[in-house]
Every structure is written in C-alpha cells, then in structure tokens.
Amino acid sequence: MELLATRARDYRPPTWLAILRGLLGPTIVVLLAVVLQRYSKSLFADEYRVWDDVLLKVGVNVILAVSLNIVNGYTGQFSIGHAGFMAVGGYTAAFLSYYGSFALWGDTMPHGGFLSCVSEPAEFVGRFADTGDAWFLLVLLAAGLAAALAGVVVGLPSIRLRGDYLAIVTLGFGEIVRVLLDSTEGTLSAEEIPEHSWASRAHYLGGPMGFFGQPFYTTHFWVWLFAGVTILTAYRLKASTFGRAFLAIRENEVAAQSIGVSTTSYKVYAFVISAFFAGIAGALYAHQLGNALAPSELCYQKSFDVIIMVVIGGMGSITGSILGAVLVTALPEWLRQPTHVWHVGLAMILVALAFSRFRVSRTVVLMALLTAALELMRFLSLHYEVNLERYRMILYALSLIAFMLLRPQGFFGVYEAWDAVRFWRLRPRGKTAAVGATP
Amino acid sequence: MSSPVPHDMRSSESLKFPKNWSSKPRVWDRLMSHVAARRGLAIMAVVATLAGCGESNSNTPATPGTPAAPAAPSMTPDAPKVPAAPAQGDAAKATDGTKKDDADAKGDTIKVGHYASMTGSEATFGQTTEDGVRLALEEINAAGGVRGKKLEVITYDTQSNAQGASSAVTRLITQDKVVALLGEVASTRSIAGGQVAQQLGIPMVSPSSTNPKVTQIGPMIFRVCFIDPFQGTVMAKFSSENLKLTKVAVLYDKSQAYSTGLNDFFQQAFKKLGGTITTVQTYKGGDPDFSAQLTTIRDSGAEAIYIPGYYNEIASIALQARKLGIKSPLMGGDGWESPKLMEIAGESVEGCYYSNHYAPEDERPEVKTFVEKYKAKHKGEVPGALSACGYDAAKILADAMGRAKSLSGKDIAAALAETKDFKGVSGNITIDAQRNANKSAVVLQIKGGKPIFVASVDPL
Structure with a gap:
C-alpha cells in the first residue's frame, strides 16, 4: 500500500502547476465569451444577423445537450424531462427579472452595461453591482439552483427505477411543470404589482399565453460563457473520480455497486448537475429576444429535440452533444x-x-x-x-x-x-x- | 507530469480496439478495406473535393462566418433601421446567389415578408392565410403595384413554434430586407416575431392574432382583426339579445390562452347583460373524453353551452354531448372555423352558433368579388376567415405603403395608424390608437352542414 501511495505522489504534479492548469479552462472560456461579445457586432453585421440569432440559439441548445448528456450519456439513465428543468429555470429567472426589475428600477428595460445589451452598447451606469449585468448573473444562478432543486425532487423518488420506468417519471415531471404553468394567470402590469405580495405574484406567470415582458439580457457573452462552463464541467467530470462513478453505473450498475459506488446517490448527483445547467439554459432562453417563454414551447417536444441532439452526436460524448446541438439547430435554418x-x-x-x-x-x-x-x-x-x-x-x-x-x-x-x-x-x-x- | 492513466473513457467492449470503433468487421468494412488499401486515396479524394468546391465557390462569396460586407450601423429601437435602398438590398440579395437577381437589380419590386405556420401542428392556419395574401398580391400587382413598383411577398415557415417565428422574422428583415411584415395567426408566435420586428423597427401587421398582448409590444405592431375581449362580448350580446337566453354554461380549454381569454370576457359581458352562468367546466387540448364535464352541464339546466375552443376538440365535444342527450345549441368563437368540424361532427353541430371575422354569404360587394376570385383560383373552394384576414392584412399594408411619406419603417407605421374605414372583406376596418382593428364581427349558424350568416354585431 505504502509503495502505491509513494508512486502516486511521484506522478502528482506540483501544487502550483495543478492550480495553474485548473485555471486554464475557465480563463479560456471567459476570454472567448468576452471576445465573442466584443466582436459579434462587426462579425454579424447586417444580413449576417440571421446567423447571429442562430448562434445564440445554438449556444442555449449546446448547454441543454451537454447537460442532458450527463444523465443520458454518462450515467446511462434515460431522462425525457429536460424541458421541465428548463421551464423551472426559465420561469424562475423571468419571475425574478420581471418583478425584480420593477422593484429595483421601476421598469423592465434592460439596465445592462457592456455584457448584456442586445442592440447598442450602453455606457456603464455606476458600479458593476448596480447594473443589470450583476442582476442577471444572480438571476441565472438562482434559476440554476431552482432547477437543481427540482432535480433533487425528481431524482430522489426515481432512484429505484431504471430504464423505461425512469423515462416515464421524468416525462411525467415535465408534464406536471407544464400543467402547473398553464394554470397560472397573466403577468401583472406596473400598476397592479404593488397590490400583490411577492408570494402571491408567483401565481401570475403568464399562463398558457406565456411569460412576456422580461428584459432581453441574453447576449453572446452570457450564452457562450455558460456554454463554456457547462462543457468544462462535463469534461472535468469525465476525467474525475466523481464522474467516473457515473460511467461505472452506465457500464454495469451491479459491478459499480460492488466496488463501492453508491449508485443511488450518484444517480441523484447526475440529475442535480444536469438540471442545474438546464435551468441556466432556460434562464438564457427566457431572456432572449424573439423567444416565447410559454408552456407550449417547453413541453415534451423540446425534451425530444434535446435527446435527438445527444443521440446524433453520440451518447456519452461531449463533442458529440455539441455537434448534435449545432446540427439540429442550424440545419432547418440553413x-x-x-x-x-x-x-x-x-x-x-x-x-x-x-x-x-x-x-x-x-x-x-x-x-x-x-x-x-x-x-x-x-x-x-x-x-x-x-x-x-x-x-x-x-x-x-x-x-x-x-x-x-x-x-x-x-x-x-x-x-x-x-x-x-x-x-x-x-x-x-x-x-x-x-x-x-x-x- | 500528468497521471499515467489515460483519460479516455472507452467502454469495456471497445478496449479490444476493433478496427472500426463501433462494431465487429462486417461486409461493408471488408469492402471498404479493398477500396482504401492506401491512405493516398483518401487524401486524393480530399484534394479533389477542395478543387471541385473551389470552382463552384467562385461566384458566391457568402458564408455566414466571413462577412464580405462592411460593418453596418447596428440597429436600435430608437433609430429604426431604414430599409435598404434598392441598390443595397440587391447587393445583399446577390450574395445569396439567387437567380432572380437580374429582375431585382432594376429595383422594380418592393419586398414584404410573410411568416406563417406552413408546416407543423397548425399548418392549415398558415396555408389558408397565405392563400389570401397571394390573392391580394395578384390584385395589387395587376392594378399597377405600390408606388409604381411591383409588390413581392417572401413567405417563410415557422414550423408552428415561436423560435421558428423569430428566426423567420430575423431572416426576412436582415437578409431579405423586407420593408414590412405580415404574420402569424397564433398569438404566441406573433408576440415572438413581433418583438424582433419592433426591435429592428419594421412594421408588422398580424392578420388574425386576437390576443390583446400582441399589439401591446410596441408602435410597430398592428392587426386587422378584432381582439378576444370583443369576440367574447359579441357572443354574450348575441345570446342575450338575439337568442334571449338567460342561463348558459361554459366549457373552455384552460391550456389555450385564446380559450381562457374568450371565456373571461364572455362571462363578464353575459353577467352584465343580466344572464347567469350555470356552471364553468374546463378541459385540456387533446383530451379524448368530456363526459364528466358534459354531464355536470346537462344537470345544471343550461339553455346553451359556450365552448370557445379549437375545432378538433369541438367536434368530439359535440358528438359526446348529443350522445348524452344534450339538445341545447353550442356556441363558440372563430376557433370553430374549419370544414373539418362539419365533416367530423356532422349532425351534432347542426343549429350551433359561432362568431367569426367574416361570412362568405355577406352581400357587400367586397366580399362578393373576393369570394368569386378565390373560388376561381381554388377550384370552387369557399374561402375561410383566415384567408379573408390574410387578404385584408395585405391590402391594408399595401394601401398604407402607398400613402406613406417614404418606405421607412416609421413612415409605413404612421400611415398604417391612419387607416380609417378601409373597406375590407372582413368589414370596415379602422385602426384605433392601440393599433387594433375596430370593426364588426359576424355570427354564423351551422345549417345543413354549412355556416350560414345570421347577424352582424357592431363594436360596443
């Protein structure tokens, strides 16, 4: 045993190198997102705006496909309720940014600086913390957390199920979310808001018509920042002990259990991680110009679209999921x-x-x-x-x-x-x- | 150094490194190994592809990643993008390598975009609207076009979903450089597309989106049909004043904004007119069985049932209601408009009423000529309300474009807002301050498997 530990230490890189290497990925992702945001205006001038629009949609779908791949590809579970998580995240985000914008600024215009402006770069208004950028970042994270919570809710009761039965539970979850959203009322206008408490405002999410009126914050920066983070997370998972437990469950659940992998908890982890990113994708979707945050748009059809992306690219492959997302989004447009x-x-x-x-x-x-x-x-x-x-x-x-x-x-x-x-x-x-x- | 364990995640099966990563060798692989005995062949193929494509690429430089045009000023809501001057528009068109370039180069057409659900679950909506738009287009061009130029309508499909709608609108405005838009029937998709149109400063006329929220997007969005509150009110007024009913039950689709909207305003108006709503029941689009709701309605003693839904469920509701012994008439909104309803429900919907945008039996000259021309073009088929609305939308837009100071988005929108007493097929249309159409609705009764015009109800 001692010999093994000594040998392992020999192969371990020095701490400073490990930290540097760990920071490499996130740095690249942030830099790429900033560059894309800075130059997308000239890159997608005029008639190329079509592809500007497609690139945003591709980005959101990349997040969805790569995150679904963690459950369907890595862990070998079959989830068809991904749009449900997306809806939870999207509506949480829309709720916070719509009613929150009224509370903070008194209107629902975007109050962003450089990072989140759809048309013209507005000048910074004071500190970063005062801008809509900061608010939108909080909204995105809150959306992710809300969806992750939903992931726990779905994951826990379904740990005993596998295969088709799990698929049915996840499908049911997606439908429950849709029906709940259908039964809400239209969004409140500026005059009606003060009459309702924060808790009762949760009943006014647009109903079957959809949630409209939230500011358009989604830009290349936010979409590709989170797409990068999702890809990076999926990549690190695949190469880590934690993530290899997922793969072990996919290959053989009994064998995985026999070597000490707690299959039940790892399945829930997979659902939670996947749902977190789906929630963020939902939030980005909700704040993009020209999208309808409506229950009818986030029903099982959307879940199947994401599954198609993952299956086309190859179940378990990150690059495959990315490729699938690009193909499925861009091909009909092309x-x-x-x-x-x-x-x-x-x-x-x-x-x-x-x-x-x-x-x-x-x-x-x-x-x-x-x-x-x-x-x-x-x-x-x-x-x-x-x-x-x-x-x-x-x-x-x-x-x-x-x-x-x-x-x-x-x-x-x-x-x-x-x-x-x-x-x-x-x-x-x-x-x-x-x-x-x-x- | 990095850990000696390779970071690859092969499944146990493929650890054997088969020749093809997927499966054991098959006939195909054996065939391929004959073909590809040498690597050189593959490289030659690549070179050949490169050379071949190099040739065909010479005349069309447009690829999404490499913009040939210089950066244009970005678009803001305050400073709407002025529609491209003919020359500029043609330059953009030329990059698509379309054959029609020569005709466009002379700048003798004005482009208008139409986005509609040509495929998907509501494909009939888009297709019938398109028929109306095309008919109007022919008439306008036969009469000399607009401002001395021919009108050209470019139609894009929305796949019956919102993302498809906004993609289509983005493409129409930025790539095809349309000066105005016609579109969508479904309100959710009109809002998705309308947001883009408003942002890019191009006026949009929706032929038949009845939800009030559509025109609330901004000053660039118009419609030529009445809105849900009006339609609900019309039916309440009709059932109370013309049919002298006092007790009505309501059955509506709670998953459709259209249905909930009509239900709200019907109840409001009917109660105000002194009637009572005996019971309110709901269903969900796609439900196969309605007997529970219908039994409750039967026992509530209602004289009529108001069902503001779409035709596919209405047909099965009507069949089941008659089976349960309900003889009272059913009433609904323009969602009933479809020959399919009479086809499926047959006798069950005899004597039922619904409100609609127009009636083909109307005696007004506009309606008569429209119906005649449509029949001549479509083998005797009677035009539906969506075709009439599409026709009116195109006509009103062309009329506004003719009156506008210039073809910029702002000027067309200003001209549209001034539209007054336009003699359309679906009534005399006046655009009000909220950019909605102020016009009358008609109530139809199904008799002998055909909708017959009963009354015209004016706005309150």
Whole structure:
C-alpha cells in the first residue's frame, strides 16, 4: 500500500502547476465569451444577423445537450424531462427579472452595461453591482439552483427505477411543470404589482399565453460563457473520480455497486448537475429576444429535440452533444436558403479521417455523402427553383433517419474529438498490431 | 507530469480496439478495406473535393462566418433601421446567389415578408392565410403595384413554434430586407416575431392574432382583426339579445390562452347583460373524453353551452354531448372555423352558433368579388376567415405603403395608424390608437352542414 501511495505522489504534479492548469479552462472560456461579445457586432453585421440569432440559439441548445448528456450519456439513465428543468429555470429567472426589475428600477428595460445589451452598447451606469449585468448573473444562478432543486425532487423518488420506468417519471415531471404553468394567470402590469405580495405574484406567470415582458439580457457573452462552463464541467467530470462513478453505473450498475459506488446517490448527483445547467439554459432562453417563454414551447417536444441532439452526436460524448446541438439547430435554418457547406463537410471529413488513421472508413464516406447531398440540394434549389423552404422539415427528418441507420451510435459514439490523436497513437499501422487489434 | 492513466473513457467492449470503433468487421468494412488499401486515396479524394468546391465557390462569396460586407450601423429601437435602398438590398440579395437577381437589380419590386405556420401542428392556419395574401398580391400587382413598383411577398415557415417565428422574422428583415411584415395567426408566435420586428423597427401587421398582448409590444405592431375581449362580448350580446337566453354554461380549454381569454370576457359581458352562468367546466387540448364535464352541464339546466375552443376538440365535444342527450345549441368563437368540424361532427353541430371575422354569404360587394376570385383560383373552394384576414392584412399594408411619406419603417407605421374605414372583406376596418382593428364581427349558424350568416354585431 505504502509503495502505491509513494508512486502516486511521484506522478502528482506540483501544487502550483495543478492550480495553474485548473485555471486554464475557465480563463479560456471567459476570454472567448468576452471576445465573442466584443466582436459579434462587426462579425454579424447586417444580413449576417440571421446567423447571429442562430448562434445564440445554438449556444442555449449546446448547454441543454451537454447537460442532458450527463444523465443520458454518462450515467446511462434515460431522462425525457429536460424541458421541465428548463421551464423551472426559465420561469424562475423571468419571475425574478420581471418583478425584480420593477422593484429595483421601476421598469423592465434592460439596465445592462457592456455584457448584456442586445442592440447598442450602453455606457456603464455606476458600479458593476448596480447594473443589470450583476442582476442577471444572480438571476441565472438562482434559476440554476431552482432547477437543481427540482432535480433533487425528481431524482430522489426515481432512484429505484431504471430504464423505461425512469423515462416515464421524468416525462411525467415535465408534464406536471407544464400543467402547473398553464394554470397560472397573466403577468401583472406596473400598476397592479404593488397590490400583490411577492408570494402571491408567483401565481401570475403568464399562463398558457406565456411569460412576456422580461428584459432581453441574453447576449453572446452570457450564452457562450455558460456554454463554456457547462462543457468544462462535463469534461472535468469525465476525467474525475466523481464522474467516473457515473460511467461505472452506465457500464454495469451491479459491478459499480460492488466496488463501492453508491449508485443511488450518484444517480441523484447526475440529475442535480444536469438540471442545474438546464435551468441556466432556460434562464438564457427566457431572456432572449424573439423567444416565447410559454408552456407550449417547453413541453415534451423540446425534451425530444434535446435527446435527438445527444443521440446524433453520440451518447456519452461531449463533442458529440455539441455537434448534435449545432446540427439540429442550424440545419432547418440553413435549409431555408442553402449556402455552400463544403467547407463544413470537409472539416467533418477530416475529423472522421483522423479517427480512422487516414483511411476511408464508413464515417468518412457518410460525411462525404452528406456534404454531397446538401450541396446537391443547394444546386437544385438555385437552378430548378425547388422551394426547399417548403420541404425542409421532411428533408430534416429524412437526414435524421439516414444518419441513425448508417451510424446508430451517433457521430462520435462514446468518444471525443480529441480522442482521435490517441487512436492514431495507439493503433500502429500494418500487421504489427497493438493490444488485440483486428487485422 | 500528468497521471499515467489515460483519460479516455472507452467502454469495456471497445478496449479490444476493433478496427472500426463501433462494431465487429462486417461486409461493408471488408469492402471498404479493398477500396482504401492506401491512405493516398483518401487524401486524393480530399484534394479533389477542395478543387471541385473551389470552382463552384467562385461566384458566391457568402458564408455566414466571413462577412464580405462592411460593418453596418447596428440597429436600435430608437433609430429604426431604414430599409435598404434598392441598390443595397440587391447587393445583399446577390450574395445569396439567387437567380432572380437580374429582375431585382432594376429595383422594380418592393419586398414584404410573410411568416406563417406552413408546416407543423397548425399548418392549415398558415396555408389558408397565405392563400389570401397571394390573392391580394395578384390584385395589387395587376392594378399597377405600390408606388409604381411591383409588390413581392417572401413567405417563410415557422414550423408552428415561436423560435421558428423569430428566426423567420430575423431572416426576412436582415437578409431579405423586407420593408414590412405580415404574420402569424397564433398569438404566441406573433408576440415572438413581433418583438424582433419592433426591435429592428419594421412594421408588422398580424392578420388574425386576437390576443390583446400582441399589439401591446410596441408602435410597430398592428392587426386587422378584432381582439378576444370583443369576440367574447359579441357572443354574450348575441345570446342575450338575439337568442334571449338567460342561463348558459361554459366549457373552455384552460391550456389555450385564446380559450381562457374568450371565456373571461364572455362571462363578464353575459353577467352584465343580466344572464347567469350555470356552471364553468374546463378541459385540456387533446383530451379524448368530456363526459364528466358534459354531464355536470346537462344537470345544471343550461339553455346553451359556450365552448370557445379549437375545432378538433369541438367536434368530439359535440358528438359526446348529443350522445348524452344534450339538445341545447353550442356556441363558440372563430376557433370553430374549419370544414373539418362539419365533416367530423356532422349532425351534432347542426343549429350551433359561432362568431367569426367574416361570412362568405355577406352581400357587400367586397366580399362578393373576393369570394368569386378565390373560388376561381381554388377550384370552387369557399374561402375561410383566415384567408379573408390574410387578404385584408395585405391590402391594408399595401394601401398604407402607398400613402406613406417614404418606405421607412416609421413612415409605413404612421400611415398604417391612419387607416380609417378601409373597406375590407372582413368589414370596415379602422385602426384605433392601440393599433387594433375596430370593426364588426359576424355570427354564423351551422345549417345543413354549412355556416350560414345570421347577424352582424357592431363594436360596443
């Protein structure tokens, strides 16, 4: 035992290096978010605003897909109530920012500085703590916590369930949230608010019509900051003892229990972590210009959309979930007015090639076919005046079916994009094969 | 140094490093190994793809990531973006590589956007509205267009969801450079799209979103239909004054804002007119069975039942009500408007009443010509209310654009706000200070499987 401990100490990096390395990820995420916010105005000028809008929606969906992947991909549980957590977070946030804005400033205009302004950068109003930016950060965290609490509520009773039964419970949770929100009343106006106490205001969440009137705080900074944080958390989980317990449960629950993993508590942890980020995604969704925070928009259909993202990318893969989110969000939008995609296709082919050590694998062929098909559709729509816009949902569904038939484990399977390097290293070419390689 | 344990998470099965990461070798893999005996082949394929695409890329520089145009001033609500001058608009259009570029280059069209649910759960709403808009467009262009230019309507689908609506609106305004918008039937989606239109300073006319909140978004959002309070009030007035009813039961869909809104205002007005509501029952869209609610209603002794829902549930409610021996007439709102209702419910909805935007039997000349033209174009099909509203919306917008000082968002909005006594198919429309349409509603009765015009009820 002593020998093992000594050896482990030898491999451990010095403390200062460990801290520096730990800070590397968050720093990159914050820097990227700031840069994106600073330059998105010029990057998405004029007609490119369409993609500006799509990028925001992609960001929210990335958070949703990566967080659902923690439950569905890592832990191997099947949750179809992700939109429920999103709704809990979204409505908590909308409640706080709508009624809170009235209490703080007397209106519901955005009081943001540099970080949260949709159109024109307003100048800072006093200290950061006085701006809407600070308030929105608090609102986001509160939304995450509220959803995490809902995660405990769902996780605890369902620890004895697995498979289809768990799926039904989570579906039921999503529906309960929707029905509860349906039964609320329309939001209060500025004159009506003083007549109601804070507790009774919770009854005025917009009802079936949806919660409207909250300020539009969601910007590239907030979306991609939290998307980065979610990805980073998922990545660290996958490489940590804590997260490997999730993977152990997925691979074999009994075996995991036999080596001392408390499967019940780890399942609840997975739900709570996943719900926290879903809540934040809901809050970002609620404050984005052009979104409707309505129960009908956050019903099981939304949950299935997120599941599609995770399954397309590959259950258990972070990069897969990101890719799935991008595809599912951008593809229907792209089909409205197709532009060239060969560069995207080429990038995908290169990634697939890297995986297969620069041989033509099934995935490479699939990617090439997909790119060719999309380019063909563009060609047809331009030169034969085929109205793709009208048929795009059919095309979208067809491409999903084709993808699932040709690659049922999703684009990345359980692997990550960066695993490609390791594949390359571990599988030497030719017949001098490594561990158990098939010829 | 880092820990010697690799940080990869292979599942136990794949630790054997199979050739393909997913599964055991199959026929396909054997085939592929023949094809890809050498790495060079794959690299050649990549080079070929690159070369091929390089050629086809030469004439179309537009890709989302690499803006070719210089940064334009960003848009604010206070300073609405002035719609692009023809030349600028064409430059943007050209980047899409559309074939119609040559026609547009002369700048002889004015673009108007229409976003509608062409697919999804409420696809019929979008499609029938689109029919009306297209008919109006043909008429306007045949009469010489607007300001000497032809009008062009670009229609985008919203997939029957709010995110689709705001995406469509963003694209219409920023990429297609439309000067004004027509759209959405469902109120939730009109609000989602309207928020974007208001933010970017482009006027929007909703053909048939009846929820009051839609036009409350801001000064750029208009509508050409009446609002829910009015429709609820109309039916209360009609049942109390024309039908002389005193006891009415209410059954409404509590998951639909439309239904709850109509219910609220019906009850309010009916009680004010001296009637009593015997019982209030609720259901949820998609429910298959209504016998519990209907039995309570039957036992409450109501002379009529007010059901402000959508046609698919109304049909099953009517069938079940007749089965339970309820003979009193049912009443509803414009959500009943669909030939499907008579198809499914048949005899069960005979003699029932509903309020609507217009009646095809109306004797006014505008209605007659509209119905004739629509029938000629659609193989004798009688136009529905949504088509009439879409037609009116397009006509009113074109009229306002003709009167406006310029085609900037602000000027069109100002002209729209001045619309007075416009002789539309769905009545004489005046836009009031809240940007809602002030006009009359009609009450129809279903007779012989067809809605028959009964009365026209004026605004209070």
